[in-house]
Structure formats: C-alpha cells, structure tokens
Amino acid sequence: MTLPNFMIIGVAKAGTTSLYRYLDQHPQVFMCPMKGTNFFGYEDARNWHWTDEGDPPLLRNFPVRTFEAYEAAFAGVTDEIAIGEASPQYFRCPTAARRIREVLPHARLIASLRNPADRAFSGYLMRIRRGEAAKNAYEDLTPEASHVKEGFYYRRLRRFYDLFPREQIKIILFEEFKKEPVRVVQELFEFLEVDPEFVPDTSARHNPAAVPKSRLLNRFFFHPTVIRTAKALLPGRAQDLARQIRQQNLKPPPKFPADLRARLLQLYRDDILQVEALIDRDLSIWLEDIREVA
Incomplete structure (x- = not known):
C-alpha cells in the first residue's frame, strides 16, 4: 500500500498550483496526478455546519471520497522518495487535520500563506474568472464573506500545530515564493529530504489572476459538465489547446x-x-502593508 508522506494543505490562492507543478519536476518526487483529491476533507464538505468558517465547499471539488480511491491515486509511484499531493481544501475543513493525523501521522505538511487581504481579493477575482455570480469588490468582500473569513489563518493553522510536531510542518510565504521561487522550492526539497540542488523550471506561472473578456464565453469554459466531458473525451494535446483558448x-x-x-x-x-x-x-511584510495603508 502506497500513501503520501507529504502534502500541500493550503492555502487556496497562495501559489499552491505552482508549488504542485514545480515539486513535480523533481525526479525523486511523486505528485499525485490529481491536484486536489481533498479526500481528508470530504466528510466535512458533505456535512458542513461550521457557518463561522465560511460558505460550505462545493462537493464537486472533492473527487476522491473513499480510502480505496485515495490509495489508487498513488498507484503510479515507483522509486520516488517523496510522495505527495496538494489539497488546499484541507486548510479550511475543520476535521481534516485530525483525519490526516489518524491515517498519516508522520506526513510532512506544507502551507503557503499569503497576505490575507490580497488572498481574499484573489479569491474574488477567481469567482469572476469562473463566471460565478459576483457583485463589486466592496459588496462581495465584507467581514461576513466567505473569502474574507478564509483569511483568518490562526485557528486553521492551530489545528495542525496541535496535532503534528513542528518539525513536520513547513510554512512558506507567498510573497517570498513569488520573488524567489527557485530558492523557496529548493528549501522544500531539503524539507522533503530529496536532492536540494535540483533546479526546477519556475518560468511558468500557474493560475495567475485575470478576468474574462467575455463572461458568457467564460461561463461555458468553466461549466463543470464541460470540464468533465473535455477531460474524459479529449486527448492531452486537445485539452492543452482548450486551455490556451x-x-x-x-x-x-x-x-x-x-x-x-x-x-x-x-x-x-x-x-x-x-x-x-x-x-x-x-x-x-504584511504588517508593514497595514501601516502603509492605515
């Protein structure tokens, strides 16, 4: 039975997709081909009752729902040293830390944190990019908004620090990662005990902030049925072309x-x-921003 020995637990909109892609380049690292199994958060998502944590996650973002399916997601592992996955939903699902601890007590955890205000605005832009209903930023980013609530990191981080030794948790700051991606990723290689001298190609930016020129066309591109059908029927090159369009x-x-x-x-x-x-x-780096805009 092969299971991960590390995972990226979040946070959403803080470079997790880029981290996933850069780590996957290392020959001694196996990344689950499916980004966002979100397996350890599924039970929370299907029975969400934590109103103070924000809106309930969409169940379609939790594709792996059984332990057998989770194990199968790592069937491609060969001789890699570090075996990992990236599931940003773990950070916001209240019982995910406990569930991970029960199954993978020795797993190393990576969390990328971003200035919470900027993260909230990025989440708001993501909704627009996906064609979801959105008002203006002032109306959508209120203290009661889910994107804003998700920026209160302390309680969420504390769940993991209460259950895992500090030496198993690696925190990176998105702002440093954006400025020096190679240095930060090589520090992660060292944390995962693989060759830290390997230099990843960090030239590609993944999921950069953007908004659609045509919201109608964009709504079609991001429709869940369209995405599922494309993944099921189109070969890899055709999927790449669709992403380019x-x-x-x-x-x-x-x-x-x-x-x-x-x-x-x-x-x-x-x-x-x-x-x-x-x-x-x-x-x-965040507190200075507070002083600058106060």
Whole structure:
C-alpha cells in the first residue's frame, strides 16, 4: 500500500498550483496526478455546519471520497522518495487535520500563506474568472464573506500545530515564493529530504489572476459538465489547446481598491500577530502593508 508522506494543505490562492507543478519536476518526487483529491476533507464538505468558517465547499471539488480511491491515486509511484499531493481544501475543513493525523501521522505538511487581504481579493477575482455570480469588490468582500473569513489563518493553522510536531510542518510565504521561487522550492526539497540542488523550471506561472473578456464565453469554459466531458473525451494535446483558448479570453484584473485593502488589513491585524507568534516567523511584510495603508 502506497500513501503520501507529504502534502500541500493550503492555502487556496497562495501559489499552491505552482508549488504542485514545480515539486513535480523533481525526479525523486511523486505528485499525485490529481491536484486536489481533498479526500481528508470530504466528510466535512458533505456535512458542513461550521457557518463561522465560511460558505460550505462545493462537493464537486472533492473527487476522491473513499480510502480505496485515495490509495489508487498513488498507484503510479515507483522509486520516488517523496510522495505527495496538494489539497488546499484541507486548510479550511475543520476535521481534516485530525483525519490526516489518524491515517498519516508522520506526513510532512506544507502551507503557503499569503497576505490575507490580497488572498481574499484573489479569491474574488477567481469567482469572476469562473463566471460565478459576483457583485463589486466592496459588496462581495465584507467581514461576513466567505473569502474574507478564509483569511483568518490562526485557528486553521492551530489545528495542525496541535496535532503534528513542528518539525513536520513547513510554512512558506507567498510573497517570498513569488520573488524567489527557485530558492523557496529548493528549501522544500531539503524539507522533503530529496536532492536540494535540483533546479526546477519556475518560468511558468500557474493560475495567475485575470478576468474574462467575455463572461458568457467564460461561463461555458468553466461549466463543470464541460470540464468533465473535455477531460474524459479529449486527448492531452486537445485539452492543452482548450486551455490556451480559455486563456485568450482573459485580460489583466482590476486593481485592488486601496481603501478596501486597508479596511481588510485592519480586520486581519490581530490574527496576523497570532499567526506570527504561532509559526515563529516574521510577518512584517504584511504588517508593514497595514501601516502603509492605515
């Protein structure tokens, strides 16, 4: 039986797709071909009752629902040293940490954290890109909004720190990853005990922020049935072509309104300080932003 010995647990909109792609380049690393099995969060998603955690996750984002299917997802493992998966939903599912601990107590956990205000705005842009109903940023990014609630990291991180030894948890900051991707990924190689000298190709950016030129066309591209059908019927090259066409319908996103960003940063301030103490990392890169916009 082959199961992962590490996983990227989140957070969403903090570079997890790029991390997944860059780690997958290493010859000593096996990444589950399916990004986002979200297996350990499925029971939470199907019985969501944590209103303070935000809106319930969409069940379609939890494709692996049995232990047998989860094990099968790693059938391609050969002689790799580090075996991993990336499921950002684990960070927000309240019992995922406990479920992971029960099955994989020695797993190493990677969390990418991003300035929570910027993460919330990126989540808002993602909804627009997918063709979902969205108002303007001021109306959608209120303290009650799910994207905003997901930026309170302390309680979510604490679940993992309460159950796993600190040496099994690696925190990276999205802002540092964006600035020096090779250095950060090589630090992850070292954490996973594979050759840290391997240099990944980090030239490609995955899931960059963008909004659609045509919302109608974009709604078609992101319709779940269309995506499932394309994956089932189209060969790999045709799927790549479809993705390229979808990308051509995107344009640069609007800027984050400075006053709204300032409001959200003040909302997150105390939580940021708690996270800083919990992970014993300098988060002045976020706190300086607070002072700049205050």
